[in-house]
Amino acid sequence: MKDCCSHKERKKNQFIGNKINIALAGNPNVGKSVIFNQLTGLSQTIGNWPGKTVEKMEGHLNFLGHNINIVDLPGIYSLSAYSLEEIVSREYIASDEVDLIINVIDATNLERNLFFTFQLLELKIPIVIAVNQMDILRKRNKDINFEMFEQIFKVPVIPVVAVHGVGVYQLLEEAIELIYEHKFNPHKKEHRKKRRTHHHHFKIKHMYPKLELNTSSRELFQFPDLSPLLSFGKEVEEKIQLLEDNIEQNIGDTEKYHYPSRFIALKLLENDREIEKLISKDIHNSEIIKTSKDYRKNLEEYHGEEISTIISSEIYQNINKIIDSILIIDTRKETKKQSITDIIDHLTTHSILGYVILALVLIGIYYFTFIIGDFLGGLVDQLYTYLSTDIDTSTVAGKILWEGAVGGFFGAVGGVLVYVIPFFLLIEILQDSGYLPRAAFLLDKFMHVLGVHGKTIITMILGFGCNVPACAGCRIMETEREKKISIALTSLIPCAATMVVVMGLVGEYLGIGFVGLLFLINFIVIIFVGRILNKTMPGECTELIMEMHEYRKPNTRVIIKQTWVRTREFVFRSLPIIILIGILLEVMYIFSVLESVNIILTPITVFCLGLPAVTGIFLIYGILRKELTFALLEVLAVSIGVGSVSLLLSPIQMFVFSLVTMLYIPCFATIIIIAKQTNWKYALQISLLEITIAIIIGSIVNWGYFLIVNF
Amino acid sequence: MNEIKFNDSDQISKIGKTLIKCLTLCQKNEDVIVLSVNSGMKAKNHLANLGIVPGSIIKKKKEAPLRGPLEIEVKGSKIVIGRGIASKILVNCNKECNI
Ligand SMILES: Nc1nc2c(ncn2[C@@H]2O[C@H](COP(=O)(O)OP(=O)(O)O)[C@@H](O)[C@H]2O)c(=O)[nH]1
Ligand SMILES: [Mg+2]
Numbered sequence: 001m002k003d004c005c006s007h008k009e010r011k012k013n014q015f016i017g018n019k020i021n022i023a024l025a026g027n028p029n030v031g032k033s034v035i036f037n038q039l040t041g042l043s044q045t046i047g048n049w050p051g052k053t054v055e056k057m058e059g060h061l062n063f064l065g066h067n068i069n070i071v072d073l074p075g076i077y078s079l080s081a082y083s084l085e086e087i088v089s090r091e092y093i094a095s096d097e098v099d100l101i102i103n104v105i106d107a108t109n110l111e112r113n114l115f116f117t118f119q120l121l122e123l124k125i126p127i128v129i130a131v132n133q134m135d136i137l138r139k140r141n142k143d144i145n146f147e148m149f150e151q152i153f154k155v156p157v158i159p160v161v162a163v164h165g166v167g168v169y170q171l172l173e174e175a176i177e178l179i180y181e182h183k184f185n186p187h188k189k190e191h192r193k194k195r196r197t198h199h200h201h202f203k204i205k206h207m208y209p210k211l212e213l214n215t216s217s218r219e220l221f222q223f224p225d226l227s228p229l230l231s232f233g234k235e236v237e238e239k240i241q242l243l244e245d246n247i248e249q250n251i252g253d254t255e256k257y258h259y260p261s262r263f264i265a266l267k268l269l270e271n272d273r274e275i276e277k278l279i280s281k282d283i284h285n286s287e288i289i290k291t292s293k294d295y296r297k298n299l300e301e302y303h304g305e306e307i308s309t310i311i312s313s314e315i316y317q318n319i320n321k322i323i324d325s326i327l328i329i330d331t332r333k334e335t336k337k338q339s340i341t342d343i344i345d346h347l348t349t350h351s352i353l354g355y356v357i358l359a360l361v362l363i364g365i366y367y368f369t370f371i372i373g374d375f376l377g378g379l380v381d382q383l384y385t386y387l388s389t390d391i392d393t394s395t396v397a398g399k400i401l402w403e404g405a406v407g408g409f410f411g412a413v414g415g416v417l418v419y420v421i422p423f424f425l426l427i428e429i430l431q432d433s434g435y436l437p438r439a440a441f442l443l444d445k446f447m448h449v450l451g452v453h454g455k456t457i458i459t460m461i462l463g464f465g466c467n468v469p470a471c472a473g474c475r476i477m478e479t480e481r482e483k484k485i486s487i488a489l490t491s492l493i494p495c496a497a498t499m500v501v502v503m504g505l506v507g508e509y510l511g512i513g514f515v516g517l518l519f520l521i522n523f524i525v526i527i528f529v530g531r532i533l534n535k536t537m538p539g540e541c542t543e544l545i546m547e548m549h550e551y552r553k554p555n556t557r558v559i560i561k562q563t564w565v566r567t568r569e570f571v572f573r574s575l576p577i578i579i580l581i582g583i584l585l586e587v588m589y590i591f592s593v594l595e596s597v598n599i600i601l602t603p604i605t606v607f608c609l610g611l612p613a614v615t616g617i618f619l620i621y622g623i624l625r626k627e628l629t630f631a632l633l634e635v636l637a638v639s640i641g642v643g644s645v646s647l648l649l650s651p652i653q654m655f656v657f658s659l660v661t662m663l664y665i666p667c668f669a670t671i672i673i674i675a676k677q678t679n680w681k682y683a684l685q686i687s688l689l690e691i692t693i694a695i696i697i698g699s700i701v702n703w704g705y706f707l708i709v710n711f
Numbered sequence: 712m713n714e715i716k717f718n719d720s721d722q723i724s725k726i727g728k729t730l731i732k733c734l735t736l737c738q739k740n741e742d743v744i745v746l747s748v749n750s751g752m753k754a755k756n757h758l759a760n761l762g763i764v765p766g767s768i769i770k771k772k773k774e775a776p777l778r779g780p781l782e783i784e785v786k787g788s789k790i791v792i793g794r795g796i797a798s799k800i801l802v803n804c805n806k807e808c809n810i
Binding site: 309 | 753754756758759760761765766767773775776777780790791794795796
């Protein structure tokens with residue numbers, strides 16, 4: 001034993017810098033992220049795929065002396081080129097950067113999950129199949145014949161219960177073995193029977209020599225012959241073979257395209273634009289593309305169906321034939337009892353109760369975020385005030401650094417972060433439980449009025465907490481048009497920070513009824529903007545197609561982890577910007593630039609909106625963080641000695657001021673996210689549109705009130 | 712293993728004799744077989760990936776109010792489909808379709 005350990009130690013050193021790259025791939029909601037989190041712990045980074053607005057999750061771990069790099073790919077249903085996620089995943093998997101794929105599949109939904117597995121197998125890349133959620137399957141008195149599964153697929157297949165960590169390290173063990181052995185040896189698998197949860201329980205069975213990773217392990221890998229499993233019906237198979245031969249004759253080795261020749265043949269037949277683009281870079285290949293067109297036409301005529309339908313249904317037929325031999329159903333114990341999740345599902349999609357629950361959920365999100373944020377924000381403010389007493393801010397530099405940088409930092413923490421954290425927490429719970437698709441189901445019809453389908457309601461709900469992650473979430477929309485409209489609508493949702501202003505002014509001094517009125521106006525503006533964009537943007541509203549997952553008990557670890565990762569991400573992305581602008585504003589203040597800003601803004605603030613001139617600069621600050629408009633008002637009230645904001649603003653001014661704050665522009669961080677998701681032009685257009693709307697509606701309220709009172 | 716045969720397209724021809732009807736109007740919780748999907752390319756491909764192809768057995772589970780989307784059960788998972796697309800999915804259910 002001792003020997004083994006020192007041996008291990010020695011080996012470990014050899015492996016430093018020797019990375020194995022693994023990608024987790026599978027349908028949405030199968031448990032990829034849970035496995036990813038189990039394996040990588042906190043050492044993860046969220047980034048974007050180069051040039052794409054698809055999130056890239058990457059993490060590292062050291063397992064049995066191997067340096068392993070894991071990428072959590074976006075959840076997708078197929079490897080076609082219909083969505084950005086699919087294209088990103090496919091290109092990444094095919095690239096040299098991946099040594100092995102762990103295909104995570106949901107045991108309770110084998111057919112649809114295997115559909116994706118079948119496509120992955122065509123890429124002929126080392127693969128380990130993780131059959132996750134075995135706990136749920138077994139609860140339903142079903143099981144899986146793993147020996148048969150492996151016999152049919154000729155790759156390692158591991159039972160996993162990700163939430164309990166069962167089987168996750170075994171995945172890595174299999175992965176490493178596969179990479180080093182260059183092929184799958186099923187007879188070595190007796191040791192698999194015992195289930196282990198922690199990786200220090202693993203015996204070092206095989207110590208592999210240092211891997212020469214510059215000669216890609218993938219090239220050496222002997223992919224099993226799966227032709228009986230993967231072959232299509234006679235007609236389709238014949239055409240694929242012919243096309244493949246054609247490709248091999250003309251192109252020879254398809255290594256330079258990173259895809260196997262059969263995969264290229266299949267995709268060309270399927271009319272896959274991306275692959276076609278790739279192949280047609282070489283003009284000699286135009287013949288191949290022409291042939292594939294002929295074959296496709298041929299097949300479509302023969303079957304009377306479109307090619308994608310033909311191929312999909314043949315894959316599903318193949319799957320149907322193997323499901324019976326893989327899936328074990330204990331018919332004696334099969335129960336048809338209504339479970340608690342069925343009842344919750346029934347209530348939350350009920351045609352009347354469903355809407356009541358939705359309203360309660362929305363109010364609940366806001367309430368919780370606000371209460372907790374307000375409390376924490378108070379603490380942070382006290383801390384800042386306490387720290388400020390000993391600081392000398394009489395010098396210019398001291399003022400810039402302390403009030404600009406440190407003040408900006410505390411402002412960001414106390415004004416934004418305290419709302420963002422409880423909000424992320426709530427949203428994770430809501431998301432993890434599976435509620436949000438129900439809201440999309442209930443409101444889909446209504447959302448069509450605004451030119452988008454029901455999925456937008458999900459991002460809009462997220463927007464109640466913070467517009468920034470919510471607008472980032474608009475990437476789930478299928479078309480560019482829908483993404484743009486969704487972003488515009490989401491950016492109009494009053495976020496937690498806006499609520500600080502509304503509740504502090506109107507809620508405090510005018511009563512909750514007027515808060516309701518503000519909401520109503522905001523709501524009407526959203527409908528109005530949606531209708532305008534729907535009319536003016538070219539293209540049509542697509543229809544909703546969305547999977548509705550079963551409700552699950554939210555997993556505490558997952559939620560806390562996700563909240564932490566998101567918050568950290570938020571902090572690193574936006575805090576530096578907020579601090580920088582804090583410094584900038586402080587500099588402008590010192591050099592009296594702000595006075596002139598107020599004067600320039602007078603026509604709008606004083607004439608149109610009927611507000612005091614000094615509010616001009618507050619509204620400018622508000623772009624940075626909306627709650628600043630109110631916070632500065634309070635500061636002003638104190639500094640000129642009136643004490644209460646109610647002596648500074650008349651009731652109608654309060655109402656108009658809150659209304660304008662709600663509507664006038666997305667905050668700075670949101671504008672940046674919008675620009676990232678679309679482009680700067682669109683971000684500026686949205687901002688301009690919202691400014692215009694705010695001024696117009698603010699003026700109408702101001703002048704309308706004036707006229708009513710005076711005449 | 713050996714007795715499993717792959718690829719013979721028997722299923723579609725067997726159901727070829729039934730009358731074509733549409734999904735929006737068939738009864739809830741009734742097993743029906745998809746005959747064809749006549750939506751646009753993109754939606755069709757999306758549905759195919761989710762397991763809604765000619766020959767698959769599906770079931771209407773719910774309908775959102777005011778002619779909203781439908782919830783369909785297919786191969787053990789639940790899919791929500793806008794009514795416009797659902798009306799383009801033809802199945803062999805028992806009610807007449809009015810399109
Ligand atoms: N009961 C059970 N739930 C699981 C298991 N694995 C994941 N989940 C839950 O499935 C949901 C989706 O998991 P996630 O990792 O986010 O899926 P992803 O979309 O593939 O990344 C979460 O609510 C998890 O808590 C499992 O093995 N058993
Ligand atoms: Mg995930």
